[in-house]
Amino acid sequence: MSLIHNRCEFSDRQVVRIQETPDVVPDGQTPHTVSMCAYDELVDVSKPGDRVEITGIFRSTPVRVNPRQRSLKSLYKTFVDILHIKRTNAKRLGVDLSTRDASEQAAGPGAQAVGVGGEEDNEDVDVQSGFGGDATHSVLHEVKEQQTLSIAKAGIITTLNARASILTAANPTGSRYNVNLPITKNIDLPPTLISRFDLVYLVLDKIDEANDRRLACHLVSLYLEDKPDTSGKDILPIETLTAYISYARNRISPVLTKEAGDALAARYIELRKVGEDPRSAEGRITATTRQLESMIRLSEAHARMRFADEVVVDDVEEAARLIRKAAKSSATDPRTGLVDLDLINTGQLYHQRKLAGDLRRELLQLLDEMGSGFGRATSPSGPSSTAPTKAVRYVDFAKTLND
Known part of the structure; x- marks a missing residue:
């Protein structure tokens, strides 16, 4: 039997692998994946990172390890023929501002394990994993700004969605924060990366008798507790919190109202006016368009926490308060006590x-x-x-x- 090309009909075919969403994965288990085949008009309907609902036919194909073996001893490869694809949970502003359930954690060296660096030594190549450095930081610029990740490697050129919130903690380079230096010099991160975070807070170890006493009493109480089961009775159960966040993220999509839009513009103008200096034509930078976009995302997140369908003025006020507190914490000039965002954007006051x-x-x-x-x-x-x-x-x- 031979193939006659001019008498054949060809159709598009795409192999897709889907994975369980984090909110349905049991604790301590890895998500399951299934291979699927899409044909004709269903090709390229979805992209990596999309949440989809798929209707298809579950099939199995025998794959014999040895041609001489019988069919009963052969292996079966399972896949799904896709009949329909429905995209769900579209995110506004290209970002999902909520906590992921059962998220995967990795340390710094492990997170950079995909980066490989080579060095020639005596005609041998020394391959080092995690050799990222500044190149690794440059990848995060696109992730934080456009919420996408462009890949051009091994003949694959594509763009992946990066719809996830990023929570970062950093220690000072000298083991102790120096208030006389900008934040970019204390944590050794480029200003272009720090400025892309919506909120930046400083958690400093200040000498305060009231706070020190409260912390010491809390630590001592952990050892003096007679009934460990009652130590967390006032804390919201983790199951309730997980279900709350999952429902708000998947079911609530608040819409920005006209009153909230006017309030956003007014608060942005107020933040800009704080840096005006009548003695100078330049003035201090106290807000940029990134702060405005952050205010929009935080306002929608606050409305989503209330299970509200609309973003109101109260949500905008809370978002503006968070941004002001964060700027006062991390972008304050130690000499004048005034907010100067160039301390984060450029590393200079x-x-x-x-x-x-x-x-x-x-x-x-x-x-x-x-x-x-x-x-x-x-x-x-x-x-x-x-x-x-x-x-x-x-x-x-x-x-x-x-x-």
Whole structure:
């Protein structure tokens, strides 16, 4: 029997693997996967990461390990022929702002295990797993900004959805947080990545007698408890909390009302006005469009927590309060006590940028006056200079002349 191409009819076929959703996976078990085959117009209907409801026919095909073996000893490969695909649970703004149930956890080195780096040593290649570094951080920029992940590897070029909330905890580089340094220098993460988080809080170990006493009493009570079963009687059961979050995420899709939209615009303008400085034309940056998008997502999440179908003004007020508290915690100038988001966006404060501009102007003026005597530029400021340079490295500002 031979195949005659001009007398055959060809149809599209796609192999799809589906996996159980986290909210139905029992604790301590891994999600089950099933292979499915889509034909003709059902090809490319769904994308990786979509929640779908599939109707199909469950089939099994014998796969013999040895052609001489009988059919009773052969293996059977099961799959599903898809008849219908229905996409469900579409998310607004491309993000799901809720906690995933039975989510998978991984440490830093394990999360970077997919990255492989090679190094040639004596004609041998030393392969190191988790060799990500800055390249790994750059991948997170797209995940946090567009909620997508682009892959171009092994001949596969595709874009995956990254509809998940990211909760990150970081320790300071020097084992203790230095309040005189910006947050980007304390936790050794690039400003472009930190600025993409909706809320950034600092949890500092401050000496407070009331808090220290409350913490000590709580830790001691864990050892003095006669009945361990009653220690968590006032806490919401984990089963109830899991069902609550799952229902709110899957069943509630709040819609933004006109009053809430006006309130969002008003709160964004108020946040922008906080950074106005009548003495300067530049001013401090206290809010950007990222804060506005964060406010929208937080407002919808707050309405979803209330099982509400509409986002009201109270949801916007709560979202604005969270953003103000987060900015006050992580983006406050230690010298002035004012909020400056450039501390997160660029790693520099307003007065540092102003000082850099003044010194650059002084350097340009000094070079114009010296002409060819550039050797005397090692003393950047003279008696008539108005820019303080004692605590600033001259070389750093000399490099800005190349711009």
